[in-house]
Amino acid sequence: MSTLTRVGRTFRRTAIQAVPTVFGIVILNFFLLQLAPGDAADVMAGEAGSATVETMAALRQRFGLDNPLLVQLFNYLYNLAHFSLGFSPRYGMPVADLIGQRLPGTLLLMAVALAVAIVLGLALGSLMTVFAGRLPDRMLSVISLLFYSIPGFWIGLMLIVLFSVKLGWLPSGGSGTIGSNLTGLAGLWDKARYMILPALSLALFYVAIYARLTRAAMLEVQSQDYVRTAAAKGLPPAIITIRHVLRNALIPITTMAGMHVGGMLGGAVVVETVYSWPGLGRLAFEAVMGRDFTVLLGILLLSSLLVIVANATVDLLHAWLDPRVGVR
């Protein structure tokens, strides 16, 4: 079975499995929206300043808010099917557009943080494996546990104190120098400077996870018979590690990386708040402050879908890395 067939089959299976989950999440979202205090009519009335009982009733009728619950659920699903997540009076634009504007910022931040976490985690984990059971391993193990215990928003603030306030090396917030029209490398460097601290704050927790995971996976793989076979072939240790150990150890590590997308989105909410990073998390914070529940639930729904997509991607990656996938 070729790699392509394997990946194709996995894709089909994953897609089918995701359907009931998506449906369940949508239903849950709908009921949370129902629970939220105030409805669209209240919001619009609030925006307008004042409204009589009659105009409220008229508004409700116009938006179908006086319909029975099931009809409203149907309407909600109908709107979703047309990619409509509702309208935010506060921002004066459809929620879907609003989220679309902010999504790339969050995705970029998460991608960079994930990359940093994986690279640092793999490096630390490999180091711990080499010294397994000895002092450097124990020390790194406690350090990784420390990283695991630090709240992202706090380390974010502390990094600002050190690198922005005290040393003045890096900006303390935003996503680019306002009004600057730098291009090329200089522009990229300007963007990168704003990226370093938020990405690091978000990554730290996951560095700890990947370091420990890498250590466990590599120790596990190292004891496998095929590693002994590789040594019996006369391969040098570096090639054994890269070609035989790491490739196998990557399988559990990629699985975990996909599972962390949801957690990272949560982390992005607080980190973006700290650094005024214009992303979904910052939008969620603003929506909380303004009690804009349509936006908030739109974010919840969309981020859940993002997790499903990430999980599917990992499944495909998995199918590509591990030839045994289709058989199991």
Place this chain on the structure above:
Amino acid sequence: MASTDFAAGDARSRRLHADARGPAAPPEPEAKSWSNLHAPDARSASAASVPIAVGGRALKVFLSNPNAMFGVVFLSLVVLAALLAPVLYPADPLSMVARPFLWPGQNPAFPLGTDSMGRDVLSGILHGARISLFVGLVATALGLGFGILVGAAAGYFGGWIDDLLVRLIEIFQTIPSFVLLVVMVAIAQPTAPVVTVAIAVITWPTVARLTRAEFRAIREKDFVMAARSLGYGHARIIFREILPNALPPLIVTSSVMVATAILMESALSFMGLGDPNVVSWGSMIGAGRELIRTAWYLTALPGLAIVFTVLALNLIGDGLNDALNPRFSQER
């Protein structure tokens, strides 16, 4: 694999079926009184019988782990702080007691200084331990209770009940939990009980998944078969035969859950979604944030309290894992 290393971290595992692990590790010493061998015939048949010596050995391993002992000592100090806070600082920690912006060490009466409103930082930190521990412990207890019920039902009964519950778990594990938490607290208004229940709502799936995997592995064991053949009811088999044997990974998870709950609570309070009438470490950081350029100690000190409390819990979790899962600790 490393699933017990970071029980909270891999919470979003969707491969529920892949989790059925090998034979369960023996329960920890505290569970001795919960003897799993109620079925007389099972006594001889049980492969998973739990000699007290094994539990004792686990305790010994735990006690001889310096990291875990550091965790226990530090956590005890936090508990002590929470208990003594009303005695040492009977006044409301939210009330103004001195000149604002006293730096730590500037005035011996306020060893950790005062904030922008002249409130005593040390008093705030001591009182903050109360809400952190309360939310951490109660949310974990609720999450454990509900998660065990769901996971036990799914793992024990199997069939359509299992299918249904697994779907439910999967839905909750797919939704980014912190975002869901923010939504729930924002909708229901932030009070300490709301925050606690909301944290329990996002943590139970981890427990359910773990419990289910354990139950699936244990339900086929001889002593469970024996109990079944003796005609014991489902409830009795679930709670008195299987559950005690499924406890070790749950105990490890619960210490990590308390840590996670404390982190979640502090993040919520930081974002202004905490109980406004109670001082919390997160809300202190949130308040100090605006003054970070001039008085960064207001952010640093409560943050250190969070870091060390959470670290202590994680060290304890690690120690418990080493003691209760020798299969994993061998790799260390």
Place this chain on the structure above:
Amino acid sequence: MAAPLLRIDNLTVRFPNTEPVSRLSFEVGEGETLAIVGESGSGKSLTALALMQLLPRSAKIPNGRIEFAGKDLLGLDQKAMRNLRGREIAMIFQEPMTSLNPVLTIGRQITEVLTLHEGIRGKAARSRAIELLNLVRIPDPQRRIDDYPHQLSGGMRQRVMIAIAVACRPRLLIADEPTTALDVTIQAQVLDLLDTLRRELSMAVVLITHDLGVVAQWADKVVVMYAGRKVEQALPDALFRTPLHPYTRGLLAASPRLKTNLHYRDARLTEIPGSIVSAAGEKGCPFRPRCTVARDSCAHFVPALVEVSEDRLVACPYSFIPEVAHGAALGL
């Protein structure tokens, strides 16, 4: 006589608490098959790993000499040793199911060693790999070369392992229980293949096994090991006709599949009482606790190897007393 290809002299392998191989000596000539027989725990596999210098990190070789083609292997540096592995000395392992890397095609795993030692890459390497698969009698090698290990049966995987081992025409092949994990019907095929290749490629083979049937059919010379020591060495015919050491006799009596010797045809299948573990920590002859002819003096010294005839060594002073040997031969 020309110098042997491999000469092991007084080899000891030591772990912090145990000494699984002590003062072992034997020789293997060019193109010769030497069988090392013994039950699990007798130190056979560690001897093989010591030959390859692939012992676990905690193992030390405090004394002894391993001489291969005139070179002292223990004196070689890492790089020189890697140059020998896979090129001049190759090894196949007991578990074909786990000895191949699951995420690489078998073709990749064969060409890897060709590239490493002979610098053959690309198409040339691929066609050499197909030739090798042909050589080890894998049907349809053009297609099979792109298979992953899990797509092959155990016997096929062991053939792939053999292909990897003989890829660079080694002068010595170490086969550590190559057929133990295989079906009985496949065992003979694989051993026949090894024997054919040995003759075609004129390589020496060290065949490690616990199966005396294998020894009778394929070995030129037999070394019997017990608790890390050589207790008997003989030519196969002589060994089966008149086993001398009580342990060898026990092994023969316990072997059900042996049809070469009339004496044993009707004998009941017997077991050697006790296990190899009971030998640990004993003073004197390590086999004494399980020995049927042990005398008081056996508790005081480790019997020396004595040459009783040409090509015949035994480490039991009572084994060649006629009535003892005869009585044991009758199954007493």
